[in-house]
Amino acid sequence: MRKIFAVLMLCSFSEFALSQIKLSGVVLDSATQKPLNNAFMTLGAYKVIADANGNFSIPQLTAGSYTLTITHIGCDPLALRLFLVKDTFITIFLPHHLHAFEEIITYAHNSREPDARLIQTISSKKLEQLAAVSLSDALINTNGISFLRTGSTIAKPIINGMHSNRISVLNDESKQEGQQWGSEHAPEIDPLSAGSIEIIKGASTLRYGGDAMGGVIRILPPSFRDTSYAEIALLAKGETNPKGGLIGLKLERYKPKSRLGQRAVFNVKRNGDAQAASYTLSNTGFEQLSGSYYGLLKKGNSDFSFTSSAFVQRLGILAASHIGNLTDLNRALSSDTPLINLPFSYNILAPSQRIQHYTGKIKWENKSDKLGLVSSTYTIQNNHRQEFDNHNGDLNAALDLNLWTQQLHLSIDNHLEDIRWQYGAMGEWQQNTFKGRYFIPNYLRYKAGLFAIATLERDAYLVEAGLRYDVQHTTSYHYEKDILKTDQFEFSGLSANVSGWRRIHQDVRIHLSAATRFRSPDINELFSNGLHHGSASLEFGDLQLKQERAYSLNAALNYNHNNLRFQVEPYLHYFNNYIYLKPSGETQLSIRGAFPVFNYVQTDASYVGTDITIKYQLATHWTTELDGALLLVKDHRNQTFIYGIPAQRTTGKLKYTFDGLSLKNAYWTVSSSYTAKQNRMETNEDFTDSPAAYTLLNTELGGQYQDTRLHVSIGVNNILNTSYRDYMNRYRYYADDVGISIFLILNYTF
């Protein structure tokens, strides 16, 4: 808690009194000298509340020494030692920091255990208000997160400039295992099934595995209120672009007697082709069906939980983006509009993707004085990805990958004197099999990890140190010229992290984290060998790749005072043997024509960047916010830029909060975001120049309808119907991004 540094003036007046003494006074804001009403005062057995003018009085006291405590919303409690001998009037100046903003960075885990990570949380309520059926919907307004997109339906989060294998998506503690190596493979997550989502930027995430250098997105299970209740919540969203909508249902109940909580969620979404500013993006329809069940039973000191979820998605791939060779690509690039232009439709034709993801999880937690909190989790996941192309049509998948994963996590969380200790172990079994076209081989992989983290917390600072060891063994199976080849790979290494925060002033906190971590080359980086249709390029993996190692520094400065909040999060990641897909500058001739060749290579690279958020309350109902994300990436071995890094971005937002228009706790926001042109690219490396800078304008109005439990929001995205292309969207070679869209979201709880 904040330390008291109240300026207190004690003015006493002498006036004779004998047995009964009266203490009276006034409470003023130290900054404005204006009276503060409703300050709550305690003096021995007496409890009084200051009136509207800040006045209070406590009569009928006897002479003696007392402690007067004053509490007020937005202030730190203040305790005064008084020695009363006669009637006394005091003026109390309270440093009334009514912070306009809640702390966005929490420096502790929600269990209030000491923790050094930088965490941002998105609540379940917020997720429902966003009608978030994908991670990109859920994280869209989070500063420092951008997306690697393939059209409007496939988006992979980018943190600290990194994505795919350098970001982990976790279901509580178990890593989500899909085909995350692919740039057009989005995480198979339904955020509406989550209790909340945590975003942990940077490298202080040893607990969750060594390879998430960029950060971690953690999906947390819901928590139940400790009263008997049963509720049904309905969610509906309709939008004009892409035309379609979403219907969601949530059932939740808790029985305090049996201490059993249950929650079931079911969502269905469908939309047709999206529209760019001036044409239809043919075959970009989308269908998703997702559901989950979560049960939590508390018994004695134990919590048992069971989670199961299903996720089925079918989505179209922009017809014009599926091309045969470099001639086709050049034809697409030289045309202003997509080469295939069909009328709007809800139908999804080839090329398309069908993704199924099923998860089952059992968790057991036990709290005891001797061992602390012991937790064990078993997770099983199945990910089935099918990609259909124009040749094989809708029936036979051209690419068919089936991934089974089983994970076991054990951890102990204990306090020894004033140090919090966390240790744990994890084991993983994973099997991938493919049918149809070869892209990555069949493989069987075993992983194991061990970690220990010690945390020391004091009033003004916190220090944490952690160590982790990971090992993995992969056996791959594939045919090369009719001969079955079996390859074995083993990678292991240590990760370490020291981090902490310190309060240097009651309004200022700094966070610092230093870490070294490693990532083993992934299956596609080792084995890719062939044509990538979407980009008309030949991609070659390298079996000789070594693991990459990152040395990371993350910092944060957080200032929160009265009407201003300021937050800067700089970072520096230096990589040895950084693995990436590099254009070779050569073309290779085949019967399909000529193709540019891309190779997975290793180099030394640095990521330097910062995320900045400034919030300022202009007036009682008006708030402004300015967000910025800056990033510079360089290949140090070759002294060049690296392909595929997000451009610089800023967003400005104006928010008006009010009660009116039959709405309560209503808000109206207007935001404008500017994305610069990515100039940090090598000439002639990409097929085309990076897209021009663009500005988008969005607005939204929302609130609770009267006194009902109906939450309504309505908004317009890309108000000006700007035609633009984004550097991080793979469709930028073929078509513009999505144009104007109007949406309405209704959320009702029975």
Add this chain to the structure above:
Amino acid sequence: MKQFKSLSLTLIALLTLTFTFNACKDQVDTPPNPNEEELITTLELTFTNENNASDVRIFKFADADGDGGNAPTITDSIVLAANTSYSLAVRFLDESKSPVEDITTEIVAEAIDHLICYTTPGDLMITILDKDANNLNLGLAATVKTQAVENTSLTIRLMHQPNQKNGNCDIGETDVEVTFITTIE
């Protein structure tokens, strides 16, 4: 004691599951052999002199392992006589199989989705003879008329145009694209 009981029960359940999934292991070590997949490795052009049936010229482009992998092995140059009319027959083959598979029959079966296009910067005059069910050009058979002596090139493209075919070459996806150096002597 109770904790141990539930813990051991969980462990047994886990072991059973692990055992069950290890049963799938058989699948892992028997991946599909991609060579069994359809592949176009070879483009074969047969020119027959319309005035002299015994003047048959065959030119080939062959990339035995398809896209990627090794570079093409056969890259013939076309050599034709000046001021002569030839009938051209085109075949697409998969020579990675034994016996060699003729993909041309599949193209004929899906003629409404395919188009073979000819382009040359020179003076060759190419007329497509065969049509699909919609009476649009297919291009497996053509007449090639040579003019004066020249050094030029001939590009042959197999376009895949499902639900889009309108006779135009510049739509759809290129399945085959080969440029032959061409000498008219």
